[in-house]
Amino acid sequence: MGTVDISLKRIFEELLNGNAGMAIIELDTYLQAWPDAQSKEKLMDIKADYQLMSSYWEQNLPDPQREEQYLRLMQRIYVLSANISIHRHMMGSSFLQSLYKSVRTKDRSWSISQIRAEMESFVSDVAMLELENDDVREEKSAAIYKSHQQQMNALFNYLLTSHIWTDSVGQAITGLVLSPTVDSCDQQLIVSAVTLSLMNRFDIAKLRMLVSVYRQSADEAVRQRALVGWVMGLDQSFLHIFPEAKTLVDELLQQESVCQELTELQMQLVYTLGAESDRDTIEKEIIPDMLKNNNFKFTSKGLEEIEDDPLEDALHPDAAEERMEKVEASVRRMEDMHARGADIYFGGFSQMKRFPFFYDMSNWFVPFYIEHPDISQHLKNMEGRQFIEELVNNGPAFCESDKYSFVIAYQQIAQKLPESMRQAIRNGEARLHEFARQEGNSTTFIRRSYLMDLFRFFRLFPNRSSLLNPFDTAKSELGFCLFFASGLFCETPLDKHKPAVVSMLRKRHLNASAQEVLDTFPDEMHDVQYYIWQEDYENALSLAPDNERALAGHARQMFDSERYAEALDSYEHLLLLHPEKRKYMLSKAVCLIHLEEYDDAQQLLFQLNYEQPDNVAVSRALAWVLSCNGKLEQAENIYRQLTAADDATAEDFLNQGHCLWLNKKIAEAAASMRRYVEMSGGRNNSSTLFDEEFLVKRGITITEIRMMEALVSGL
Numbered sequence: 001m002g003t004v005d006i007s008l009k010r011i012f013e014e015l016l017n018g019n020a021g022m023a024i025i026e027l028d029t030y031l032q033a034w035p036d037a038q039s040k041e042k043l044m045d046i047k048a049d050y051q052l053m054s055s056y057w058e059q060n061l062p063d064p065q066r067e068e069q070y071l072r073l074m075q076r077i078y079v080l081s082a083n084i085s086i087h088r089h090m091m092g093s094s095f096l097q098s099l100y101k102s103v104r105t106k107d108r109s110w111s112i113s114q115i116r117a118e119m120e121s122f123v124s125d126v127a128m129l130e131l132e133n134d135d136v137r138e139e140k141s142a143a144i145y146k147s148h149q150q151q152m153n154a155l156f157n158y159l160l161t162s163h164i165w166t167d168s169v170g171q172a173i174t175g176l177v178l179s180p181t182v183d184s185c186d187q188q189l190i191v192s193a194v195t196l197s198l199m200n201r202f203d204i205a206k207l208r209m210l211v212s213v214y215r216q217s218a219d220e221a222v223r224q225r226a227l228v229g230w231v232m233g234l235d236q237s238f239l240h241i242f243p244e245a246k247t248l249v250d251e252l253l254q255q256e257s258v259c260q261e262l263t264e265l266q267m268q269l270v271y272t273l274g275a276e277s278d279r280d281t282i283e284k285e286i287i288p289d290m291l292k293n294n295n296f297k298f299t300s301k302g303l304e305e306i307e308d309d310p311l312e313d314a315l316h317p318d319a320a321e322e323r324m325e326k327v328e329a330s331v332r333r334m335e336d337m338h339a340r341g342a343d344i345y346f347g348g349f350s351q352m353k354r355f356p357f358f359y360d361m362s363n364w365f366v367p368f369y370i371e372h373p374d375i376s377q378h379l380k381n382m383e384g385r386q387f388i389e390e391l392v393n394n395g396p397a398f399c400e401s402d403k404y405s406f407v408i409a410y411q412q413i414a415q416k417l418p419e420s421m422r423q424a425i426r427n428g429e430a431r432l433h434e435f436a437r438q439e440g441n442s443t444t445f446i447r448r449s450y451l452m453d454l455f456r457f458f459r460l461f462p463n464r465s466s467l468l469n470p471f472d473t474a475k476s477e478l479g480f481c482l483f484f485a486s487g488l489f490c491e492t493p494l495d496k497h498k499p500a501v502v503s504m505l506r507k508r509h510l511n512a513s514a515q516e517v518l519d520t521f522p523d524e525m526h527d528v529q530y531y532i533w534q535e536d537y538e539n540a541l542s543l544a545p546d547n548e549r550a551l552a553g554h555a556r557q558m559f560d561s562e563r564y565a566e567a568l569d570s571y572e573h574l575l576l577l578h579p580e581k582r583k584y585m586l587s588k589a590v591c592l593i594h595l596e597e598y599d600d601a602q603q604l605l606f607q608l609n610y611e612q613p614d615n616v617a618v619s620r621a622l623a624w625v626l627s628c629n630g631k632l633e634q635a636e637n638i639y640r641q642l643t644a645a646d647d648a649t650a651e652d653f654l655n656q657g658h659c660l661w662l663n664k665k666i667a668e669a670a671a672s673m674r675r676y677v678e679m680s681g682g683r684n685n686s687s688t689l690f691d692e693e694f695l696v697k698r699g700i701t702i703t704e705i706r707m708m709e710a711l712v713s714g715l
Contacts, residue, residue: 007033008088011081018240020070023077024050030084039084046076074241075204082201083163089200090161095463099361100161103154110158112172119182122148146373152189156362159193170205174212177222184219185367191225192365198233200468204242207233211248221367224447227261228454232470232480236488246488253492262489263497264444267504269481271342272451273471274508276459279347343452345402352405353460364457368392368403375407382411397445399452477513485516495522502533546577555587564594582608590621598629616647624655628694632663643672650679658691661708662698670711677712 007030014023024047031040050073056063063069090100103110125144129137165173173194177187191213198206210230217223239246252258357363357374366372370379370389379385388410392403458469470480483489484501498517505514518533528547531540537554540547555570568591574584585604592601605622612618619638626635639656642648654676660669673689689712690705 005088008081008085011077012085015074015078015081015241016237018074020050020073020077021054023074023081027077027081036084039080042076042080046073046080049073071241071243078238078241079164082203086161086163086201093463093466095466096161099157103158103161108154112169112176115155116176116179116182118148118151119176119186120179122151122186123181123183141371142373142376145371145376149373152186152366153360153362156189156193156365159190160196160361162197164201164203165205165209167205170209174209177209177213177226178216180218184221185369187217187219187222188225188367189362189365191222191229193362195225195229195233196467198229199470202233202235202238202242204244207245208248211252215252220443221446224443225450227265228447228450231262231265231483234483234486234488236486239488249488250492253489253494256493259494259497261443261447262484262494263500265447266482266484266501268444268448268451269483270478270504270508270510272448272455273473273478273481275343275346275452275455278342278344279350343455345398346452346456349398349402349405350456350460352409353401353456355405355408357404357408358401358461361457361461361463363404364401364461365453366400368400372404375404378408378411397449399449399456401453401456477510482513482516485513485520487520490520491522495520495525498525499529506533546573548574548578551577552584559587559591562594564591567591568595582612586618586621589625593621593625593628596628598625601625602629602631616642616645620652620655623659627655627659627662632659635659636663643675650676653679654689658694661695661700666708666711670708673708673712 007026011023011026011030014020014026024043027043028047031043049069053063053066053069053073057066090096122144126141129141129144132140173190176182177190191210194206194210197203198210207230210226210233214223214226214230217226234245234249236245253262363374370376370392379388382388388407392398392407398406455471458464458467458471468480473479476482484494484498489495498521502514502517505511505517514533518530521530526539528540528544528550531537531543532547532549532553535553535557537550537557540550541554544550551570551574555567555574558564558567558570568588571584571588571591574581575588578584585608589601589604589608592598592604602622602625605618605625608615608618609622619642623635623638623642626632626638636656636659639652639659642652643656653672657669657672657676660666660672677689689709692702692705695705696702
């Protein structure tokens with residue numbers, strides 16, 4: 001970290017501490033080292049107001065507005081410091097610097113009135129195209145869309161690199177995004193640019209704008225982008241400076257529909273972060289299975305059909321049907337992944353983000369429209385255009401950037417498709433698979449699609465490192481995506497939705513994140529389920545003595561702590577409640593073995609073995625209790641079956657070795673224990689190899705144990 005960054009960090013540390021005076025001192029020191037006349041003038045005004053307030057305080061004069069004035073001063077210091085920090089960040093990145101400077105030229109005005117005029121003019125120009133003749137319309141349309149795309153790309157870059165907004169700018173942009181005379185695609189693009197800017201430096205005016213758009217927009221696509229924007233742009237670090245942020249959130253959370261959407265969003269973010277692991281599953285497991293059982297193969301020329309073998313059909317008439325069933329099973333597996341919220345297209349499209357189209361940052365976020373000047377030429381003379389348009393408009397649940405990728409890449413892909421497929425596409429005979437249908441305009445689908453666009457941008461855009469990455473999980477499981485654990489949402493109506501999120505996180509084995517959310521549960525939500533999640537089974541049982549999960553958890557906990565009598569009590573309680581569940585009888589028997597009540601344990605295990613002769617866990621427990629109880633021949637017979645099986649474990653050989661040794665078969669015992677050492681990869685020392693207490697109780701001396709250790713080692 002450079003000297004400049006350290007100095008800026010000190011300013012923000014003082015702001016975080018709520019110390020306006022010390023922040024002024026640090027800011028003054030910074031501007032002496034790195035002068036800026038405009039910033040210096042603003043600081044002098046802030047300092048003068050602070051000193052005036054301080055002089056009243058020093059004279060013990062009453063000032064009912066002191067707290068409010070102090071808060072306003074803190075906000076002014078933050079705005080000045082944040083603007084310095086933003087500018088420093090822009091100038092420190094060659095990529096951001098080029099964006100910043102390219103849109104701030106003398107011949108370009110960024111007044112809101114001019115921006116609105118350009119956007120409204122575009123809508124009217126497009127509407128007027130309907131009045132043109134066909135031969136004129138195409139040429140005019142191309143020119144209109146090209147000019148507008150350039151304008152919107154510049155606006156996106158301007159908003160992305162903008163400093164802290166004034167309230168009036170925030171209100172004006174809000175009006176623009178809510179205006180019915182502005183195109184929805186443009187409004188969505190503005191929301192995305194503001195979101196990226198807000199994530200990099202907190203700005204209450206931008207947050208307020210996104211919240212207002214979320215609350216008021218009649219366009220669901222715009223509204224859902226705004227939801228993602230204000231959630232991912234929240235920064236609770238500066239709540240003491242901008243308490244309005246907490247007020248905005250609290251007001252939203254009074255609506256149950258908002259709480260439900262936030263719950264969905266939190267879950268969707270978790271699925272979004274799993275895109276890469278889902279890609280690995282698809283590429284390494286599902287796709288190979290589908291190709292293996294289909295009539296296609298990959299060659300240097302692309303995907304080729306495999307001709308049917310008449311002899312194979314004659315010898316195995318059911319083979320084709322079986323292959324089709326396997327293909328359908330693979331498709332269903334992908335369907336299930338997709339239905340749960342998995343991003344099943346990330347892997348396939350991640351390689352299609354290297355086209356020049358994606359050099360412009362705005363193109364990662366612009367909603368798909370067929371007239372986009374960077375793809376319209378690809379579509380103009382494209383073979384099977386009707387099929388392509390149907391696919392991107394009504395086909396698979398592609399996110400917006402994947403639709404652009406597909407259209408651009410299609411010409412290359414088409415050349416490698418089997419001729420039969422190309423013929424079907426040309427003739428309009430190609431049909432989309434059932435599972436590939438769009439999910440309509442549901443809020444869930446719109447939001448998920450947008451999150452997919454965001455994820456692709458922060459994973460694949462070459463200059464993504466210039467921006468704060470909300471999907472960075474280097475420091476925690478979910479990074480910035482676990483907003484449910486934020487203090488902003490504590491003791492709010494959202495609390496009652498947290499159990500659903502915890503349950504989902506635990507199912508995906510994200511236990512650290514689940515614990516973060518659990519730590520925010522208010523006392524009144526410390527119910528049975530809460531205590532079970534916390535593995536505090538005693539408190540859970542105090543609330544519900546017959547709760548099966550609490551009893552089972554308590555039994556395991558006691559067993560792991562070697563408190564076998566208490567574990568036995570819990571398993572007996574479970575058997576009274578659920579006598580049909582034989583797993584509890586097996587656990588009870590194991591507890592009895594540890595308590596050296598071998599006869600009782602043996603009786604239970606003989607019963608279980610009779611009822612479940614193929615249950616290997618029962619066989620293992622029975623063999624061991626027979627060994628403990630001196631029934632060595634019977635135990636040996638079971639161990640020989642266990643160790644001969646394909647699924648034999650290292651512990652089977654170790655326990656067999658103990659049994660053989662007790663039965664005076666020393667050479668065989670040593671051989672069995674050598675096999676254990678080979679399978680476990682462990683060292684053959686007595687502390688890990690032998691249950692010395694068990695052996696000594698049964699007449700094996702320490703000297704014999706040491707000699708066996710040497711024998712196992714090959715002496």
